[in-house]
Amino acid sequence: MQRPENLILVIFGASGDLAKRKLIPALIELYHQNLMPENFAILGVSRTDYSDSTFRTEMTESINEFLDDKDISKKTINEFVKNLYYQPIDTSKADDYGLVKNKLNELNEKLNTNGNYIFYLSTPPSLYEVIPKYLAQQGLNKNQNRIRRLIIEKPFGYNLETAISLNKKLLEDYEEEQIYRIDHYLGKETVQNLFVTRFSNGIYEPLWNRNYVDHVEITSAESLGVEGRGGYYDNSGALRDMVQNHLLQMAGFVAMEPPSSLDSRAIRNETLKVFQSLRPIKESEVKSFSIRGQYVASKIKGEEVLGYREEKGVNPKSKTETYAALKFYIDNWRWGGVPFYIRTGKRLPTKVTEIVIHFKETPHYLFSKKTNSEACNKLIIRIQPDEGILLKFGMKVPGAGFNVQNVNMDFHYKDISDEKMPNAYERLLHDAMLGDSTLYARGDAVEEAWKFIAPIQKVWESDKSIKIYGYPAGTWGPEKADELIEKQGITWRYPCKNLADDGKYCEL
Template sequence: MQTDSSFTFVLFGGTGDLSMRKILPALYEAHRAGLLAETGKIVAVARHEDNRDAYLAWVNEHVKPHVSKNGLDEAAWTSFLERVLYVKLDLSRPEDFGVLRDAVGTLPGIRVFYLATGPSLFVPICRALASVGLNENARIVLEKPLGYDLRSSNAINDAVGEIFAEGQIYRIDHYLGKEPVQNLLALRFGNALFEPLWRREWVESIQITIAEELGVEGRGDFYDNTGALRDMVQNHLLQLLSIIAMEPPHSMDADAVRDEKLRVLRSLKPIDPRDISKVAVRGQYHAGGIRGTPVPAYSTEKGVKPDSTTETFVALKVEIENWRWAGVPFFLRTGKRLADRVAEIVVNFRPVPHSALGATALRPGANRLVIRLQPNETIRLYCLAKQPGEGMNLASVHLDLAFDQFFREGQMEAYQRLLLDVISGRLALFVRRDEQEAAWRWVEPILGEWANSNKPPKPYAAGTWGPAASSAMLAQHGTCWLEEEN
């Protein structure tokens, strides 16, 4: 369905990698599908190109490779570029924002300012926008990372909050826009089948994994000052956990959903610094191979300090102190240079209390739900069935919900969904400030303990699934990571 009203989408960092790989391709796909108002305009802001023609040449070169898995529609691409305007702007020159004001002042509709820049520029950009009156009738989109810790996050939020109301601020986490995450809500709250089982009496453990084959990919300077805990756990993994564990909201209104997520984040059991070694594993990849290709150690990557103790892998055991989840361990894991690129949620149900059918029915994981977020988005329910032939021998079978096979409509990419939500003013899939604060508050003891520790991260070879200590942590609870069962 087409967005209801016109818009002016102003993209700061218009020549950056995120704009080229994600934002402009998502806007093109929305345009190609007829989901953008015909009068909507896209205004790219950068300081590298001299004029619109030069910028469109840059877009043609750098954006085209990232659009349309099924091939580029040249007619749609040409009409999409007609939407795109360009403003050359130097952020160090406040007077340049007057040029931006003049460029967008006559354009219709709500203004969306997307800050695809480093977080150090968020506040200067917002203040400059306010200085020329562009903070009215506007929405501001903030990319992660939003700060380095709770203090710096609050400083950014305080400053931005002086210029934009909370209802104007869209803190984006693209994992919340993925189709299986949305379907998780539908499965839980739209069906009587799952909700009665979604509690401590029937769930033995839950795993959330976001694994990457890639390394730092030329971002060594950024990553070495960030690490996996800040880059992935504080936002993506805790957001996914909050959706899995939340109580049913009274409606799907933005604050109803975010109120329930906040209750989960505030119910996370605080980690005692003395226990961190038991419930948290940090690792750093050494030289190894990914699918037969040799890759260097993290410490030799460009921009990384040779003696760096920055973690490229994190595994955590998390507990939620509330009635629904008391005693159920949540295992979170993320890392770079792992054996595969995968993001998935595994809900392991408890085995039957007694089996007349043999030990197979009693083993952990006989019944589980696997929600795959990437690379292919599916939901798979595992259960036991009788094997054909003589005797009562059980085997694992599964029921698949493969979206691309069941629904004729093509799946909408996460950024496309989220950008359409911003334009339409829907906040449910964006992170509220109090959610962000609760997440930072929970991870800070881990950050502090690791910063003060004399122990380096545990080594793991690139192309493996991380340090052995990660598997040992789960073994203490009688379980293992999903891939280890095979």
């Protein structure tokens, strides 16, 4: 594993939740593994009035709270935090950027970082156009044989128009190659393993198409609710927060053609082609291709659980969906006619993200289906937790006759090595420092994904006849969502049972 060139990583929004919970813990992991540059600084920027020293103390506390690697000693933490610095500014004020530039010059001289800077935008999205512009006004965008990159957190726009506008504004001062749009799902080991499963094994690829695949199902379920982020979530919802980015990106990896190489351009060209092949859902079809839901109060194991509208920061009449399910088609030679089903939701019975490839039935089934309720093979790629791959297939039950039982060939990632599974942010930050954008979303793909989502978004927002279905917290979402998939004589896969022991399905 390579160490990046000497550089300074500037985190805008360094006093925020993401920096504390994910970014700083990921960076110390890289430091511990000797994967940070030989000379580096992490410069935190936000309005809170920290000094270098108080910032280091704060981040030490965050590391102690959020780092789950017990192998990292106190000594390593103390060494690491010496590389942290802080500059308070209001990033919405152009004049304040002179302070950042001065601090960078000072650190650059001290650390011999050759003017290599990466700017991580972990601020409210309203600042995603502002910060890059003001950095450019200070000349900090110009790479000229140096590293000058922007890492941008989701959301990339709020809808198609704002996504196009954001891309356009960024491209006024930066090259596309300098822009790294984070989709932390792509940083997950098991998502990357999809490449390896598909393209390092001769047995899967010949089956990976419309001739053998009946349908594809992608689920990302959360057992938690909005957890104090009701204000943020109420302006977002499942479609924007999960479907437009993470779920479609995963579908892109499942459906893409083999790239000509592992080069980031080659891979991202192939995922773009998938998005370009998504069959548009017309406004008149939204009702039959999508379902939205919102969790309502219930009892789980005897404990009362609040409904979404009762959560702090949420409008009591909110129509924001906490559950979204979609059916769509990819109109190309590989996938023509194969339905893709994706669903995501909060307050579902468990936390799980998985991709299920449902293979077609055998052309002529010889055995009694009564003894085998699941006659079709399934390949289940578990993205999280318990990362791994499971193949379901029929086996003869020992004894008289031909009773068939469905059995599992089950690989758990944890069996491959004792090494801790790297956190997505570790992988992504390391890649960005090395200049590898393969696992980052490209501007054109982001726009294509928004283009696909736009009619659904529009109809959900404006058409009062489109219902939002209430589902009791702790269940697998609205009952109505079953119709989306059951029309085909199949059902969603339920990795576990509903948990709610009381609560009502309803229309909201």
